[in-house]
Amino acid sequence: MKFPNPHTLKQIAGLIDCEFVGTTDFPVLGMNEIHVVEPGDIVFVDHPKYYDKALNSAATIILINKEVDCPEGKALLISDDPFRDFNKLTDYFKPFNVATSSISDSAVIGANSVIQPNCFIGHNVVIGENCIIHANVSIYDDAVIGNNVTIHSGTVLGANAFYYKKRPEGFDRLKSCGRVVIEDHVDIGANCTIDRGVTGDTTIKEGSKLDNQIQIGHDTIIGRKCLIASQVGIAGCVVVEDEVTFWGQVGCTSGVTIGAKAVLHAQSGISKSLEGGKTYWGTPAQEARAEMKEMANIKQIPEILQFIKSKK
Numbered sequence: 001m002k003f004p005n006p007h008t009l010k011q012i013a014g015l016i017d018c019e020f021v022g023t024t025d026f027p028v029l030g031m032n033e034i035h036v037v038e039p040g041d042i043v044f045v046d047h048p049k050y051y052d053k054a055l056n057s058a059a060t061i062i063l064i065n066k067e068v069d070c071p072e073g074k075a076l077l078i079s080d081d082p083f084r085d086f087n088k089l090t091d092y093f094k095p096f097n098v099a100t101s102s103i104s105d106s107a108v109i110g111a112n113s114v115i116q117p118n119c120f121i122g123h124n125v126v127i128g129e130n131c132i133i134h135a136n137v138s139i140y141d142d143a144v145i146g147n148n149v150t151i152h153s154g155t156v157l158g159a160n161a162f163y164y165k166k167r168p169e170g171f172d173r174l175k176s177c178g179r180v181v182i183e184d185h186v187d188i189g190a191n192c193t194i195d196r197g198v199t200g201d202t203t204i205k206e207g208s209k210l211d212n213q214i215q216i217g218h219d220t221i222i223g224r225k226c227l228i229a230s231q232v233g234i235a236g237c238v239v240v241e242d243e244v245t246f247w248g249q250v251g252c253t254s255g256v257t258i259g260a261k262a263v264l265h266a267q268s269g270i271s272k273s274l275e276g277g278k279t280y281w282g283t284p285a286q287e288a289r290a291e292m293k294e295m296a297n298i299k300q301i302p303e304i305l306q307f308i309k310s311k312k
Helices: 009-016 048-055 082-093 288-299 301-310
Strands: 002-008 019-021 027-031 041-045 061-064 075-078 156-159 164-167 170-173 179-182 193-195 201-204 279-281
Touching (some): 002 009, 009 019, 009 082, 027 082, 048 061, 061 082, 179 193, 193 201
Parallel strands (some): 041 061, 179 201
Antiparallel strands (some): 002 027, 164 170
């Protein structure tokens, strides 16, 4: 997320009441998660295991819970609870805006687009031309919908990221201020859920088609002309390249990449990144031909054992 206006390091430190390392006028342009940070962004880190990754990332301001050597050209915000203070900044720069109507006055809806009854269209939503939004669809604030998009009943775009920190008193949610972006010629089935990015975008690219009852996690990118069948669940921060096919009930862990033109057979479980141009099956997902051959060989074990016994 980029701030509406540039801020200084001193101003940001004042907002969250913390110490800082760097010049008072050090520029702060936004805040982001580590996989999407750019120069001028704040990134937070609260565990020594990830200090180096944060300090060496593209972010130039690190919100951290311990004073460490600051890399040249960067600044530190020293907080006793970076997770909490990252949420404070989200509340300040992107506060929750209560809706007072089913379709916000700030929403922009393109020519020839149809919004069926009982839809909710939030603040600053942009819907392109020639779209059909069927009954009972909810599109939360800041979502961007392209042209010639169809969204079927019961689908929700822009719910919070499933991102929590475990504390002694319970789970603390990392607040979401990102968007959902749906490009042109995308079809989305009934009762799908596509979560907004934590600070960036969850994106469905041009020409992809989603069946019913699909879950797409925060900050995930679905490439062009992908086909996703019913009951697929894709976690956050996944990159699905172009023309990938998911058949029914595939499950995918977070933070992996699935290469272009890969095919995932039904009920496969994806636990790591997969090369493109191959067909996969099983849990964990393996190349389908090798997996099926292995299963065929396993089925022959009783017959082999019986043969061995007969030779004794």
